[in-house]
Amino acid sequence: MKNSIRALRADRGWSQADLAERLDVSRQTINAIETGRYDPSLPLAFAISRLFGLPVEAIFSPDQETA
């Protein structure tokens, strides 16, 4: 799954550590999500969506649209 978290975070001038603290997760988790090594659970995806004030589908998108 692709995501735009790195860009959204950069727009707000937050470091990975800042975002991690706001979401109460580790910095490694943010790094893994941003680099596509880990897809967050639905609760974490919604927490990210709430924090950025955007719908989940505006932040996350599938690698390939399925039919």
Add this chain to the structure above:
Amino acid sequence: MKAGTHEKRTGKAYLREMMGALLAYTLLLVASIVFGRPMSEGLLRTVVLLSPMIGFCFMLWAIARHLGRLDEYLRRNLLDSFALAAALTAGLTFSYGFLETAGYPRLSMFVVWMVLCASTGLVTTVRALRQR
């Protein structure tokens, strides 16, 4: 915002609980050696010699609580490492079982625990290096 990072908070809590469990284990181990070994054979001696496992159970409890506190990614990573380490331990100890049949010296069951600890350390280190 909450004080301290997720890693620091979970790490501190784990260290505190694991140290307490280790202390309990050490005290019970010393007591079992001092009082249990000289006792005459019987159920009471067995119970006293087995008592350090109470401390060991506290350690398992500390690990379980740590897993519960970690965020989802770290928890999955740690559980993956435990699974791989358990598989590695099974492979090594199973292999040694065949080697014993081939004449290698018989080892204590305590060795399994040490192999599991070493396997967990190895797997965790390799996975951490690969993620860099």
